[in-house]
Amino acid sequence: MIREIIHDPIILSIKSKDATEDDIQTAKDLAETLEHHKDGCVGMAANMIGVSKRIIAFYDDKKIVTMFNPEITQKNQPYETKEGCLSLLGEPRSVTRYKSIRVRYQDRYMKSHEKRYSGFAAQIIQHEVDHCSGILI
């Protein structure tokens, strides 16, 4: 189901709780809502659709990847960039990101994975993991 986007920075600043296998419907809704907004958005976190659980969905090339409880375990090569956010109004804002990261996460079957990302996908993951921690750009 396509869900409404939360824009309230106070709600978005609340740290999300760990996701469990009971949150699969939220993951599906998140992916569907992201697909609906794909023209202006490359990734979303569950709190952006009003569910305070650590789930993110993002486009890795043309495919949507969903992660439960993503955690960045390594980051290398910081750089400055500008980002926008579907939840926030206004101009893109400056932020520090890392070119290469390692992320530990669970899939929808709660199986653990650890994977290295670089480039644009790495940037999106960092933005969405921040959302899970209640951090806005």
Ligand SMILES: [Zn+2]
């Ligand atoms: Zn955002």
